[in-house]
Amino acid sequence: MTTVPFFRNSTTWQRVRDGVEADIARSVDKGLAVDGILVREVEEELTRRLGCAGVRLTASGSDALLVLLKQRGIGPGDEVIVPAYTFFASVAAIAHVGARPVIVDILPDRYTICPDAVRAAVTERTKAVVAVHLFTTMADMESLAALSADHGLLLIEDSAQGIGMSQRGRLAGTAARGGVFSFFPAKTVGALGDAGAVIATDERQLAEFDEILGRGEGTEPTYGCDEIQAAVVRACLPLLDEFKDKRRKLFAYYDERLRSIDGVRRLPSLGPENVGYVYVGEFDRRDELQAHLRTHGITTEIFYPLPLSRQACLADVADCTKPVPVAEEASTRVLALPLYSDLLEEEAAYVCDIVSDFYCRA
Ligand SMILES: Cc1ncc(COP(=O)(O)O)c(C=O)c1O
Incomplete structure (x- = not known):
């Protein structure tokens, strides 16, 4: 019987395998590590492609969201408005930092968060709105930016699915102040396991990501990406x-x-x-x-x-x-x-x- 799996990447793997193996050997020679040379090379390449202040690879898109929410100062006592229709991590990350997700409806046809539903859900405790880009399309960033400005809210981009998408010329991940990517294998650019990225739109944000990620001298790295996943992302990005x-x-x-x-x-x-x-x-x-x-x-x-x-x-x-x-x-x-x-x-x-x-x- 003919079978069609939901996802397969064996052909792509055959194409990139030699380069990935050579890169892993190069990394091992330097002392294989989390946040090693390949991670840094992918970060530079993504920064160049996005034209942003900097990118940091993480162990997954879920971890990237956590880093972003922490950097934006979201925590206990805050309400964060999020769409009812998204991957669980969009909501789990909010709960994980101790804030309260407020779940609202989506727009028909594009499945992204409904700006009117967001407006109706704002209270004095609302701190942020999570714009999730879904399936093919970015959330309506223009309306969300306008209402966030009206109510003094932070606008967070969950662009885990969004690599390569854009809206009015702005690339997903750079359309608010900070975004994320997931490199889960089935994503448009996928690793062989979990990996993600958090995107900084200014230098201060990048420095704060580094603090959270333990990138400084004498600190313990956390949420970091391993070199093997970075090697695959490095080969697939082009x-x-x-x-x-x-x-x-x-x-x-x-x-x-x-x-x-x-x-x-x-x-x-x-x-x-x-x-x-x-x-x-x-x-x-x-x-x-x-x-x-x-x-x-x-x-x-x-x-x-x-x-x-x-x-x-x-x-x-x-x-x-x-x-x-x-x-x-x-x-x-x-x-x-x-x-x-x-x-x-x-x-x-x-x-x-x-x-x-x-x-x-x-
Ligand atoms: C909208 C959304 N947010 C967050 C994530 C989490 O990414 P990861 O699976 O890399 O942890 C995903 C993954 O599918 C996603 O689709």
Whole structure:
């Protein structure tokens, strides 16, 4: 039976393997370390690409968020407004620094935080808003920046999914004061395990990141990235444009094939500033479709199965009282299809055949 995994990176690995192995040997010669020579080289390259004050690699995107929230002085007594529809880490990081997440609804069609819902949730304890860039698109940074300025709030970018995305010419991660990347393997640029980055938009912020990361003389490093993951990110970064193009072509192919199927609702197609990080559609009888795809060897994911305000573990630490009808509806209908730069066109064609088959037989 044909199988299409949700993610695979074996072809990319074969391409970069020699360079990665040579880099790891070079690092071992210097004394392999967390925050070693390869980490520093990736930081320099990312700083150059982003045109920012500096970048620090971290052990994961989740750790990068923690470093950013700490640097921005968020802690106990603060409320932080965050979307109901995002990866758990966006909310966990807020709770981890001792602040209270206030979970609000998202915009239909783009799945990012709804500025009106943010405005309605502001209290005298609100300290910050987390703008999460999701799937293909950055959050509406212009509206969020305006309302943050009106209410004196910090605007934090959770750009873990956002490498390569931009809005009005500003790259994800540099559109507020500080952002993050995740290099989890399935990301547009992925390591072989966990890795992340925190992005500084000015020198003072960079110095404060270094303090939190224990980068100074005689301090103990924490949240740092290891050299093996840095070697893979170093090899894959130059391929970012190629990865984006490949994802864009596959995205367009899915769009074209699925557009005409009754029962499938697609997000807007990719504009030049979007990146096809995840291909998400809304599907009638989603769970049945997922099972049908599974029996045909195709793995899919539900991003995300519950609005975060309905996660039991957050009941005591977050404000889960706001209505989130858009997130509720999305969580019952969304399905992410396989989309990655190693995916073959014939595999995408097979996925579309099986989706069509499901709805035609209904
Ligand atoms: C929106 C968002 N924030 C944070 C993270 C955390 O990144 P990591 O998995 O590298 O810890 C992710 C990872 O998928 C994410 O999608």
